Amino acid sequence: MASEFDLIARYFTRAAPAGLLGVGDDCALFPVPPGEQVATSTDLLLEGRHFFPDVDPKALGHKALAVNLSDLAAMGARPIGxxxxLALPRLDEPWVAAFAEGFHALAAAHGCPLIGGDTTRSGHDLAISVTVFGAVPAGLALRRDGAQAGDDIWVSGELGAADVAYRLLDGQYPTDPALLAATRDALERPEPQVALGLALRGIAHAAIDISDGLLQDLGHVLKASAAGAALRYADMPVAAALAGVADAQLRRAVLGGGDVYQLCFTAPADRREAVLAVGRKAGARVTRVGEIQAEPGLTVLDAGGQPMAGLPRGYDHFPAD
Structure with a gap:
C-alpha cells in the first residue's frame, strides 16, 4: 500500500513553472509582479454537504479547484497557483488518480499549478480544502463595494440547472433521469469564468460569483455598495435544460439556487457594447438582468413590471431560526 509520501509524489507532484517552488519543501514560493496585489481565497468541501458520496472523482477534482478559481474570476485576478x-477516510488509489486527473486538468487550463498542500486520514468522511493565489494590478481588482446607481446588472452563463440537479440527487424532487442527465454537469463540473473576470477589469464597477444564489450574492454587493437594485425575472438566463420545470421550482432555482459559479457584475449603462464585446471574446454568455438603484432594497419584477412576492433565500450554512 502506498504511504502518504508515495501518494503525494505519484498523484500530486508536478514540475513547478519557472520562478515557482512547488511541492516538496516546507513552503511554496511564488513571485508577484511589481505593482500587483495577491488575491487569495479558500473553500472547504465536505462529503454529504457539498458533494454526494457517489460523485465521479474526476468531476470532484475539477470542482474542488473550480469553485476557488471562480473567486479569482470575481476579483479580476490572474491565477498563480x-x-x-485532502482528508481521506481510506486509501483508494484509482479514486485518488481520477481526482488528481480532474484537478490537474483544470489547473493546467488556467495556469494555476498545484504548489503545495497536505494529505491526512479522515476519521469518517472525505474533506477537501483548496486555497488559490492570484495576481491583480493594484487598483484594478473587481470588488463588491463599487456598484453605482444607474449601473446595469449582468449575469454570465445560465442559471438554475445546478440547483435542480442537487435537489434531484438529494431526493427532494421525484426521480427524473432525463432531467438529471441534462443538469448534472452544471452541478459537478462548473466552469469558472476566469477569462471574463480578467476582461472586465476597467469596465465593471463591482462583481461577485454566484455560489449561494443570485439574490443572496447580489445582496452582498448591494450591502457593500450601499445601494439597491431592481431585477427583471423575464430577462434571467434560465438554463435550457429546465424547460418544463414547474414555475415554483424554476423560480427557486434561478433566483435562489447556488453552486452556479458564474459572475454577477455591474457596469455603467454606456459600457453595454464593451461588456458584450468582452463576453464574446471570453466565450461567455452575458445577460443584462436589471439596474442598480440609489434607494436600498432588492426588487424582482415580473413580466408585467410588478414586484414579485415570496422570493427565495440563498444558501446559508448557519441559518437563523
Missing part, C-alpha cells in the same frame, strides 16, 4: 488539503 494553488494548494490542496
Amino acid at each position: 494553488c494548494v490542496l488539503g
